[in-house]
Amino acid sequence: MAQWYPLLLRMDGRPCLVVGGGEVAERKTEGLLDAGASVTIVSPAATPRLSEWAATGRLRWLVRQAAGTDVEGATLVFAATDDPDVNRAIADAARERGIPVNVADDGEAGDFLVPATVRRGELILAASASGAGPAFASRIARELATSYGPDYASLVDTLKEIRQFVKTQVIDATERRKLLRAASGDEAIAIWRKHNGEMGLPQLLEILRQIANGHNAETE
Ligand SMILES: C[C@@]1(CC(=O)O)c2cc3[nH]c(cc4nc(cc5[nH]c(cc(n2)[C@H]1CCC(=O)O)[C@@](C)(CC(=O)O)[C@@H]5CCC(=O)O)C(CC(=O)O)=C4CCC(=O)O)c(CCC(=O)O)c3CC(=O)O
Numbered sequence: 001m002a003q004w005y006p007l008l009l010r011m012d013g014r015p016c017l018v019v020g021g022g023e024v025a026e027r028k029t030e031g032l033l034d035a036g037a038s039v040t041i042v043s044p045a046a047t048p049r050l051s052e053w054a055a056t057g058r059l060r061w062l063v064r065q066a067a068g069t070d071v072e073g074a075t076l077v078f079a080a081t082d083d084p085d086v087n088r089a090i091a092d093a094a095r096e097r098g099i100p101v102n103v104a105d106d107g108e109a110g111d112f113l114v115p116a117t118v119r120r121g122e123l124i125l126a127a128s129a130s131g132a133g134p135a136f137a138s139r140i141a142r143e144l145a146t147s148y149g150p151d152y153a154s155l156v157d158t159l160k161e162i163r164q165f166v167k168t169q170v171i172d173a174t175e176r177r178k179l180l181r182a183a184s185g186d187e188a189i190a191i192w193r194k195h196n197g198e199m200g201l202p203q204l205l206e207i208l209r210q211i212a213n214g215h216n217a218e219t220e
């Protein structure tokens with residue numbers, strides 16, 4: 001049985017190959033485009049959305065059956081046709097060249113799986129059952145989407161600004177770690193959520209120092 005390691009891959013501008021043009025290829029492509037990848041699809045047919053993305057230049061569509069050599073130069077390959085033999089041949093071609101491949105009809109035959117994800121700006125939540133139940137992973141992602149609504153995008157933006165400021169202002173590593181841990185605690189999060197851009201970073205840092213030292217900045 002395969003064992004899997006979760007990670008976030010940098011995809012901006014990276015060439016990716018998606019083989020197939022059905023619903024599964026469309027879903028994988030959408031995730032890749034969201035991450036800024038440069039996508040090529042190879043398939044005799046494509047869904048209306050994939051066709052539209054090709055027509056508007058968001059991706060390149062090679063309108064033909066796939067060949068093993070199509071994988072050349074790709075950072076990641078997705079074998080997503082409805083023909084298991086074609087998917088297997090693409091997977092072999094990718095592996096021969098050391099390119100990681102995802103196999104839609106048989107997760108275990110590939111090098112990576114695609115989890116169900118929720119994006120809230122820079123916050124990325126992912127759920128996976130390691131292939132045991134994709135619909136279950138999808139359900140957990142929907143639950144996460146309810147718990148972590150769209151407002152989390154600006155919360156994470158605020159947190160990022162504060163963290164960058166703390167890193168430039170607080171030289172002592174122990175003190176910095178204490179502040180940054182406090183910045184993710186309930187009390188701080190409640191304040192960042194209410195923050196509407198009116199307070200400057202020095203003021204936010206002062207609030208954070210008070211929280212880290214056990215005082216409630218708002219009630220004092
Ligand atoms: C192994 C993996 C390989 C990979 O594709 O990476 C894989 C494989 C297979 N999926 C199959 C079926 C379905 N897949 C979905 C949905 C999703 N599948 C996704 C990922 C993965 N699917 C990887 C493991 C993910 C993990 O566990 O972490 C999601 C999470 C992400 C995405 O695709 O973007 C996306 C949800 C997106 C979202 O909602 O957020 C649904 C639900 C639906 O359609 O409503 C069904 C029908 C119900 C069912 O079968 O459970 C089949 C059988 C095909 C057949 O019967 O012929 C195989 C083949 C096999 O069994 O290996």
Ligand SMILES: NC(=O)C1=CN([C@@H]2O[C@H](COP(=O)(O)OP(=O)(O)OC[C@H]3O[C@@H](n4cnc5c(N)ncnc54)[C@H](O)[C@@H]3O)[C@@H](O)[C@H]2O)C=CC1
Binds near residue numbers: 019025
């Ligand atoms: N991993 C996942 O998330 C899921 C995987 N699946 C599996 O993925 C397969 C594909 O699913 P769908 O996209 O719904 O199928 P689909 O039938 O909608 O699309 C298949 C696509 O493959 C293309 N194709 C066929 N032969 C080709 C070739 N030689 N070269 C290039 N393209 C070729 C077709 O033109 C078509 O666009 C299913 O057969 C199923 O086994 C199904 C559901 C979810």
